Amino acid sequence: MSRFVVNIARGAAAPVLAAGVSVLCNEDHIPSVELHWAHHGMLSAYDAKSVRRGFQVYKEVCSTCHSVNRLAFRNLVEYGAWSEAEVKAMAEEVDVVDGPNDEGEMFERPGKLSDYMPGPYANDEAARAANNGALPPDLSLIVKARHGGSDYIFSLLNGYSEGFAPAGKVLLPGLYYNPYFAGGAIGMPPPLMDEAVEYPDGTPATISQMAKDVAVFLAWAAEPEHDERKKAGFRWILALSIAALVAGFTKRFKWAPLKARKISYHF
Numbered sequence: 132m133s134r135f136v137v138n139i140a141r142g143a144a145a146p147v148l149a150a151g152v153s154v155l156c157n158e159d160h161i162p163s164v165e166l167h168w169a170h171h172g173m174l175s176a177y178d179a180k181s182v183r184r185g186f187q188v189y190k191e192v193c194s195t196c197h198s199v200n201r202l203a204f205r206n207l208v209e210y211g212a213w214s215e216a217e218v219k220a221m222a223e224e225v226d227v228v229d230g231p232n233d234e235g236e237m238f239e240r241p242g243k244l245s246d247y248m249p250g251p252y253a254n255d256e257a258a259r260a261a262n263n264g265a266l267p268p269d270l271s272l273i274v275k276a277r278h279g280g281s282d283y284i285f286s287l288l289n290g291y292s293e294g295f296a297p298a299g300k301v302l303l304p305g306l307y308y309n310p311y312f313a314g315g316a317i318g319m320p321p322p323l324m325d326e327a328v329e330y331p332d333g334t335p336a337t338i339s340q341m342a343k344d345v346a347v348f349l350a351w352a353a354e355p356e357h358d359e360r361k362k363a364g365f366r367w368i369l370a371l372s373i374a375a376l377v378a379g380f381t382k383r384f385k386w387a388p389l390k391a392r393k394i395s396y397h398f
Contacts, residue, residue, distance in 0.1 A: 159314050163279040163286035170350070174365060176358040177351050179212040184330055185348025188341045191328050193270065196262065196319070198250025199352055201271035205244040206355050218244060225249055263305050265318040274346075274353040281346040286311045288342035291321040 170177045186207070189199070204222040207213045222242035227249070230237035242249075250269070252258040259266050274280045287309060296308035296315075306316040323338045330336055351357065 160312060161310050163282040163311055165279075166282050166285060168281055168347070168350070170347070170357070174361060176361070178347060179210070180332065181344050181347040182210070182351045183212045184332070184334060184341075185344035185346070185351075187330070188323075188328055188345040189270070189348055192322055192341075193345065195251055196258075196267040197270045198252075198267075199248050199271045200250055200269055201247070202352050202355075203245065203247045204242065208244060210351070210355060215244075222246060262318065267319070270349055270352065272353050274350045281350045283311065284346040284349060285339075285342050287317075288323055288345070289339055293321075 169175055189197075204218050207218045207221075208215050222244055225242035225246070225248075226239045227242050227246050228237055229240050232238055252261065255266055268276075274284065277283045279286070290309045290311040292308050292310070296302055300308065300315060302308055302316050306318055307320055308315055309317045323341050325338055326336050327341065328336050334340060354360075
């Protein structure tokens, strides 16, 4: 992504206006920047390496507050960016409450591939108590639940202005200024900082890189069937196109003698 796009995403309204870019905004926040993600193409798939890096960012940074309770461990295996052994090891690190057993009691067991990923809190009340009354949203469908989708996630994560709020914007204690969040005041502190994680593939873990990767991961989490859906759609379009050609060819030569015949009446 170009430096210009990243600067706009991290800057707020001032750099946008200084650059002479016309944006549509309401009275309390500015819209996210459209970044034209690679997987938005008609036949384009997710970047598997970016999805894997994004899951690492979620696991090491975001999972302390947010859940992805609609995502099961088996989904990681089905996608193919992780081996079955890797995912089994991750699942076994989690203790899952199951039961009842033969004695009618609940018990804990290691996680399995069929289990859904556990959240950081037992319930919403515990989540609110740990976050000054704010409820961290589940991120399973956050890309579909927010206008702008991946653009919104990327802009939000890069949009913190390091404690600076424009003149006239009063922030209550415990809130942070982010021009991409509705109202401009968000309860989540800046979650990312440079080198917050260490990517095994050597990719520099800058804020913009981590924001991009976790946005791609959350887009995949919201629609794990994305790649298969596009491939299936291409196969259906190809099959129907061939069927249409065969039908047209058959119609032309089946009915051509009848359409081209000349009827003469002799009296």
